[in-house]
Amino acid sequence: MPITAIKGMTDIFSPEVELWQTIEARARELFESFGYREIRTPIVEKTELFARSIGEDTDIVQKEMYTFPDRKGTMLTLRPEATASIVRAIMQHRLYNIPTMGKFFAIGPMFRYERPQKGRYRQFHQIDAEVIGSKEPIVDAEVMYWAMLFLEKIGIGSTELHINSLGCEECRMPYKRSLVDYLKKYEASFCRDCQRRINTNPLRVFDCKIEKCKEIVKEAPRILEFLCGECQKHFDSVRFFLDQVGCSYTVDHHLVRGLDYYNRTAFEIIASGLGAQNAVGGGGRYDGLFKELGGPDIPAVGFALGVERLMIVLGENLPGHEIKKPDIYLIALGDDAQKTCFLIAQNLRKKSVYVEMGYELKSLKSQMRRADKFGASYVVILGENELVKGVAVLRNMTTKEQFELSLDGIEKTLAEKIKKE
RNA sequence: GUGGGUGUAGCUCAACAGGUUAGAGCACUGGGUUGUGGCCCCAGAGGCUGUGGGUUCGAGUCCCAUCACUCACCCCA
Known part of the structure; x- marks a missing residue:
């Protein structure tokens, strides 16, 4: 076998490919009911776009991007996620000026140079949705509702919606300070990774799986106690609307997102059967991103689902899939x-x-x-x-x-x- | 980047504690009276045992290296 596929990139063929087709079709149907329009952006963008949106210091940008120069020396990157490209496209074409176009979805491959494992591939696929132009919590709730409804419709009922608020600039800084102060007190007791995290990305300490670290973190200050009036109101309102549609969730004080652009609402959808990579989807609000990228001040919320992970969760319960037989x-x-x-x-x-x-x-x-x-x-x-x-x-x-x-x-x-x- | 596990036919797996020409099931090809499928029967094809070294009279089996796959860390969808 002289030439094989690149590590972490897989061929998808029958009968699985038919399942992919139905999943995608279901997503399109449901997006339609909610008024989302499809947007197809290039798979390659200027590296700068991702560096600025996702954040220079994030793992994605630091070590996971497929980056290379084109023939003129411009640095390009295979998109590691969809949001940045979509925001770029919306800004470039001034789509925010069209009142009927506020909701976008995209389905396609993303690329991250990581060590592959269960539920994690170098080329993977996301179903992505972005709603721009509203800062209202009602939108956050609707976006999450879409995701949960979609999962239910494709036969993934047993998932958990975890939500949290990351606050805004105003409340996040004092919180971070307070958290770091607390963590520093126990610095010596943490594992080596966490000791590093205290300085690089203190919120991540919450994710550590080591018992000792978990123990210390239990008593750590919580972001929700630091939320400013507006953020608190926003979060309460999100919860109200989720309750109203009967969307159950748990507030997860430890939920942090790995991309810098998130603020206020952050959420993750957890499913069993996935091994260590147990999130089938995640997202949140990113009110500052447009401005950060040099555009107008436009608030937005979005999320992505990992298609491969959906497949794993569906596992044996795949909706029966008959391959067409010749007449x-x-x-x-x-x-x-x-x-x-x-x-x-x-x-x-x-x-x-x-x-x-x-x-x-x-x-x-x-x-x-x-x-x-x-x-x-x-x-x-x-x-x-x-x-x-x-x-x-x-x-x-x-x-x-x-x-x-x-x-x-x-x-x-x-x-x-x-x-x- | 760091660990663990696994590499034998297209697929799923065998091969006692190193011992002849590495087997089976499924799949594949042909046939079971001239031109009729599934079940059954017969036959056939298909492997430099991931690759390269080493130990040994002898290696699929033991050792080392390398590659691939896989799980986990890290991070995330």
Whole structure:
């Protein structure tokens, strides 16, 4: 096997690909009900876009991006997430000026140079949604509701919605200070990773899986106690609307997001069966991002679902997926018969009949076996004898009944027969 | 980047404590009377045992290295 796919990048083919198609179709349907419009942005962007939006100091930007110069030396990056590109596109085309266009969705591949493991790949796919132009908490709630409803619709019922508020600039700084002060007191007791985190990204200490660290963190100050009046009001309101639609959730004080642009509402959807990578989706509010990227001051909320992770969670409970079976399998015996069959096949397909045919001139027996493997409903046999008589044999594969059909207008006869069933 | 696990036929797996031409099931190809599928029967094809070294009279089996896959850390969807 000389050339294989790149590490962490997978080929998707039947029968899984059909499942991908339905998942995507369901997402599109549901987006439509909520008024989302699709947006397709390039997979490659200038590196600067991601560096500025996601944050220079984040892991994604520091060590996980596929970055390379193009032939003129411009630094480009394969998108590691969708939000930055979408925000860029909205700004570039001033889409925020169109009153009916505030909700966008995108489905496609993302790239991160990480060590692959269960539920984590270097090329992975996201279903992404972004709502721009409103700072209202009602939107946050609706966005989360979409995600939970979608999961339910595709058969993933047992998930947990975790929410938290990250506050705004005003309340986050005092909180961070207070948290760092607290953590520093116990610095020596933390694991090496956490000791590092205290300085680099103190909020992440909450995620540590080591018992000792968890123990200390339990008593740490909570962001929610530091929220300013506005942020508190916002968060309460988000909760109110979630309650109203019967969307259950847990407030997770430890929930932190790895991208710098989030503020206020942050959420994650956790599912079992995923191993260590247990989030099927996550998102939050990013009111400052447009401005940060040099655009107008436009508030926004968004989220992404990991398609591969959805697949893992669906696991065995995949919605039954029948691969389409041919209506007719054409068997030709001999060169002349094959020429006629070829024409019949194409004519039938023009009439939207699913036709398979034996391209190899093999024995009738082996062609019948192949027709059976395809699960064809009917087989049409055309050999020398039939050709002379100007007929073809039609065999019903379930009843085993067979009779001759005139070759004259045979496509019409067959197409009508198929459509009647 | 750091650890652990695993690499034998297209797939799923065998091969006693190192011992002849590495096996099975499924899948594949052909056949079981001239041109009729599923079940069954027969036959066939398919592997430099991931790769490279080493130990040994002898290595799929033991050792080292390397690569790939996988799980976990880290981080995230």
